[in-house]
Each structure stands twice: as structure tokens, then as C-alpha cells.
Amino acid sequence: MTIIVTGGAGFIGSNFVFHMLKKYPDYRIVCLDKLTYAGNLSTLAPVMDNPKFRFVRADICDRAAVYKLFEEEKPDIVVNFAAESHVDRSIEDPGIFLQTNIIGTATLMDACRKFGITRYHQVSTDEVYGDLPLDRPDLFFTEQTPLHTSSPYSSSKASADLLVLAYYRTYGLPVTISRCSNNYGPYHFPEKLIPLMIANALADKPLPVYGKGENVRDWLYVEDHCKAIDLIIHKGRAGEVYNVGGHNEMKNIDIVRMICRALGKPESLITYVTDRKGHDMRYAIDPTKIHDELGWLPETKFADGIKKTIEWYLENKSWWEPIVSGEYRDYYEKMYGNRK
Numbered sequence: 001m002t003i004i005v006t007g008g009a010g011f012i013g014s015n016f017v018f019h020m021l022k023k024y025p026d027y028r029i030v031c032l033d034k035l036t037y038a039g040n041l042s043t044l045a046p047v048m049d050n051p052k053f054r055f056v057r058a059d060i061c062d063r064a065a066v067y068k069l070f071e072e073e074k075p076d077i078v079v080n081f082a083a084e085s086h087v088d089r090s091i092e093d094p095g096i097f098l099q100t101n102i103i104g105t106a107t108l109m110d111a112c113r114k115f116g117i118t119r120y121h122q123v124s125t126d127e128v129y130g131d132l133p134l135d136r137p138d139l140f141f142t143e144q145t146p147l148h149t150s151s152p153y154s155s156s157k158a159s160a161d162l163l164v165l166a167y168y169r170t171y172g173l174p175v176t177i178s179r180c181s182n183n184y185g186p187y188h189f190p191e192k193l194i195p196l197m198i199a200n201a202l203a204d205k206p207l208p209v210y211g212k213g214e215n216v217r218d219w220l221y222v223e224d225h226c227k228a229i230d231l232i233i234h235k236g237r238a239g240e241v242y243n244v245g246g247h248n249e250m251k252n253i254d255i256v257r258m259i260c261r262a263l264g265k266p267e268s269l270i271t272y273v274t275d276r277k278g279h280d281m282r283y284a285i286d287p288t289k290i291h292d293e294l295g296w297l298p299e300t301k302f303a304d305g306i307k308k309t310i311e312w313y314l315e316n317k318s319w320w321e322p323i324v325s326g327e328y329r330d331y332y333e334k335m336y337g338n339r340k
């Protein structure tokens with residue numbers, strides 16, 4: 001069994017590579033990654049010498065490079081994590097999101113059609129459903145919820161999902177889609193809420209909370225997401241969408257306060273800043289389908305997961321400190337300098 005994992009040098013993709021190499025020592029895992037600002041080869045250092053692992057630097061939009069890799073590897077399964085993934089960046093500059101997230105997905109699926117695979121899996125997001133109101137806690141996203149996106153990021157992901165379903169219906173490509181809620185855990189790039197707050201708190205820097213901090217996200221430990229994808233690619237039905245989430249809704253402000261407490265930092269670091277444009281209010285997944293069909297349940301409780309995550313950031317400063325002090329600092333200035 002050979003699996004091409006695109007975006008495997010990023011947050012969730014790298015966790016998935018580790019999960020698969022550990023659980024299936026006979027599988028060959030080939031990581032295809034462009035190494036954008038969000039991809040970090042040092043993340044994959046522990047598996048670089050594993051004979052069952054290969055890393056290839058390429059862009060999923062580069063048809064010639066993608067076809068060459070498929071010709072060489074003849075993959076059975078393709079799992080597409082590669083994407084531009086940060087909402088704030090998509091608001092500043094949507095173009096690259098359309099290119100990677102839509103054109104890249106189509107290019108990969110064209111290769112799948114040309115060379116033949118048993119499964120193409122698209123890693124999507126709950127953000128394709130738009131948001132839910134705070135005063136309707138009875139509402140959840142199901143797989144039937146209409147796509148209703150808010151940001152250029154979520155629109156590009158929804159576009160990709162539509163293409164994936166079109167390739168199933170039109171060409172019979174055996175596809176699956178997972179739409180997961182917000183992940184957290186090791187190797188999360190420090191531009192996203194949880195790692196950014198941990199890094200800033202440790203440096204006694206302001207903790208920039210957008211708007212009133214009342215927006216709600218449904219947080220899932222990254223390993224639970226990887227296990228869900230593992231189940232879907234082996235046992236999920238072709239042509240199906242599976243929502244993945246752990247009924248773990250939290251307000252942003254409560255998470256930031258929790259991080260302050262865990263690190264012994266004062267809440268006076270919390271700074272309310274200008275809200276994100278078009279900011280989604282609440283995400284909440286109904287994971288009944290993946291539970292009933294595939295037996296998936298989240299295993300890590302938020303209290304344990306956040307503790308493990310904070311410990312990981314404390315123990316792995318050598319992973320994230322160079323990111324925070326490098327080119328990312330210019331980004332931070334640009335994004336947060338005028339939010340005051």
C-alpha cells in the first residue's frame with residue numbers, strides 16, 4: 001500500500017504522517033509538499049530516514065511534477081492536506097487560496113484519474129458550512145447543511161469540495177471528503193489562535209483577541225482527526241462526506257484565559273483588537289454519521305489535550321521560536337500593527 005500525503009510538512013499532515021507510519025509499518029508514505037511558509041521540513045526530521053517514507057518538494061498545482069510522482073509511486077490512496085489554511089491571510093490576499101485550494105485539488109484528481117487509485121481523500125473543513133448563531137445552541141452542522149461560506153479561505157475549500165463530488169459523479173473517481181472542526185496540538189503554526197496565544201503569553205506580549213472574544217469554535221485534538229481520516233480512507237464509502245468534530249465548543253476568550261492560567265500569566269495581557277472581517281460566530285459539528293458508520297469517537301478530552309499541547313510548546317521551543325523570530329515577524333507586524 002502506497003499513500004501520497006500532500007501537505008505532510010504542515011500541522012495536521014505531519015501528525016497524519018506520524019500516525020500512519022506508526023500504525024501501518026508496511027505502508028509506504030510519500031509526502032508531497034511545496035514547503036510554503038507553513039511547511040516545515042524540520043517537523044518531518046524524525047521520519048526522514050525511515051525507508052518507508054519519502055519526501056518530495058513540489059507544488060500540487062504543478063501538473064508535470066504531480067504526474068511524474070504518480071508515475072513513479074503508483075499510489076493506491078491520495079490524502080490531500082495541502083492548502084493555504086489561514087483565514088486572515090485569505091482576507092488580505094485571496095489569489096493563492098484559489099490557486100492552491102481549487103486548482104491544486106483538480107490537478108491532483110486529474111492525476112488520480114490518469115493513473116488510477118482506490119481512494120482520493122479530500123481534507124476539508126467545517127468552515128464550508130458558514131457559521132451558526134450564538135443564540136441557537138440546538139443547531140449543528142450535518143453533512144446536509146448547505147454550503148454557505150464567509151471568507152475567501154472557506155470559499156476556496158467549498159469550491160474544492162464541489163469539484164471532488166463532481167469528479168465522483170462525472171468520472172466515477174472513488175472520493176471521500178472529511179469536514180473537520182478546529183484542530184489543536186503539536187506542530188500547529190503559531191499564527192493560529194492557540195499556538196499564537198501560547199507563544200505571546202510566554203514572551204509576555206499582548207494577547208490579541210478579535211472583537212469581544214465571544215466567537216465559538218469546536219476544538220478537536222489533532223490525533224483524533226488523523227484517526228478519523230485513517231478510518232474514512234479504509235472503511236468510508238466512496239462519494240460520501242463525513243463531518244468530524246468532538247462536541248467541544250469553546251469561546252475564544254475562555255481558551256485565552258485558560259492558557260494564561262496554565263502558564264501563570266496575568267489576564268491583563270489580553271488585548272481586544274479590531275474584529276476579523278466577516279468573522280464567523282460559531283462552528284459546531286454533528287459527528288453522528290462518522291460515529292454510526294465507522295465507530296469514530298474523539299478520544300482526547302479538551303482539558304487533557306490543551307495540557308499536552310501547552311507542554312509540547314514548552315518542550316519544543318526549538319521548533320517554533322525560529323518561526324516566530326523570522327519572516328513571520330513581518331507578517332505579525334502587518335496583520336496586527338494596525339488592529340489596535
Ligand code: NAD
Pocket residue numbers: 006007008009010011012013032033034035036037038039040058059060061080081082083084085086100104123124125126157179180181182183184189
Ligand atoms: P498548514 O497550513 O499547517 O499546512 C499546509 C501544508 O500544505 C504546508 O506544509 C504547506 O507547505 C503545504 N502546501 C501549501 N500549498 C501547497 C501547494 N501548492 N503544494 C503543495 N503543498 C502545499 O495547514 P493545516 O492546519 O495542517 O491544514 C491541513 C488541511 O486541513 C487543510 O486542507 C485545511 O483546510 C484542513 N483543515 C484544517 C483545520 C485546522 O484546524 N487547522 C481544520 C479543518 C480542516
Ligand code: TYD
Pocket residue numbers: 086087088182191192193194196208209210211213215216217252276
Ligand atoms: P484561527 O486559529 O485563525 O482559526 P479559524 O479562524 O479557522 O477558526 O482562529 C480561531 C478563532 O480565534 C477565530 O474566531 C479567530 C480568533 N482569533 C483571535 O481572536 N485572535 C487571533 O490572534 C487569532 C489568530 C484568532
